[in-house]
Amino acid sequence: MIEYIKEGRVKIDREKFAGKLTTVHDPCNYGRKSEKTFGKAYYDELRWVVDQICDTWVDTYSTRENNFCCGAGGGAWAMPYVNERLYYGRKKAEQIKATGAEIVCAPCHNCRDQIMKGLTKEYDLGVETLYIWEMLADSLIIEPWSPEEIAKAEAEAAAQWEVLGVVLEDEEEDEEE
Numbered sequence: 001m002i003e004y005i006k007e008g009r010v011k012i013d014r015e016k017f018a019g020k021l022t023t024v025h026d027p028c029n030y031g032r033k034s035e036k037t038f039g040k041a042y043y044d045e046l047r048w049v050v051d052q053i054c055d056t057w058v059d060t061y062s063t064r065e066n067n068f069c070c071g072a073g074g075g076a077w078a079m080p081y082v083n084e085r086l087y088y089g090r091k092k093a094e095q096i097k098a099t100g101a102e103i104v105c106a107p108c109h110n111c112r113d114q115i116m117k118g119l120t121k122e123y124d125l126g127v128e129t130l131y132i133w134e135m136l137a138d139s140l141i142i143e144p145w146s147p148e149e150i151a152k153a154e155a156e157a158a159a160q161w162e163v164l165g166v167v168l169e170d171e172e173e174d175e176e177e
Contacts, residue, residue: 001049001136014055016139022057023101024050025092025115026067027108041065049132050105053139057105060095068092070106072114086122089114093123107132 004010024046035041043064050057060067071089079085092115096104104127106112116129130138145153161168 001133002045005049005052010136011141011143012052012136012139013141014053014139017054017103017135019056020054020102021100022050022054022103022105023060023096023099024057024063025060025070025096025104025106025108025111026064027106027111028069028073029108031067032065035065046105046107046132049136053135054103058099058101060099062095068095070111070114070119072110072118077110077114082118085114086118089119090123093119093125096125096127097123101127103127103135104129105132105135106130 001010005012026043026046030042030046032041041064047057047059062068068091069088070092071085071087076085076088096115096119104115104125106115106129109131112129112131115125115127119125120127120129
């Protein structure tokens with residue numbers, strides 16, 4: 001996402017989330033576990049993308065490597081221990097509530113589900129929980145292609161199909177007639 005934004009390959013409509021205070025959740029896997037396993041944690045990248053999309057966002061306290069786990073990690077989201085999972089996520093719920101945010105950006109699927117389907121309901125957070133890619137997709141500016149761009153893309157696609165030896169159904173019907 002960072003590469004596409006920096007290169008201008010995607011354009012962002014910052015009005016999509018204008019005035020909606022957003023906070024960022026640091027998943028254990030993207031942060032502490034990644035740092036320990038690969039020597040690189042992904043804290044700043046998430047914040048950079050959110051900063052490109054949102055005009056107002058705030059960190060939780062504590063943040064990054066000291067952020068609280070949401071309680072869904074280690075397979076807990078998929079296990080039948082709902083009460084335990086919600087109990088362990090209570091600190092994350094307190095963190096989110098303290099920010100006053102309307103939106104929580106949770107890039108991990110387990111974290112997103114735990115915050116959205118578990119913590120928000122259990123602790124009455126009143127927040128919308130979105131993936132980082134979802135926020136970017138929702139804020140994209142889609143510009144229609146010119147007739148020249150369409151023709152070029154169609155020619156490139158036809159050349160690729162020919163190299164691969166693929167005959168499309170429309171072409172088969174044309175040949176039969």
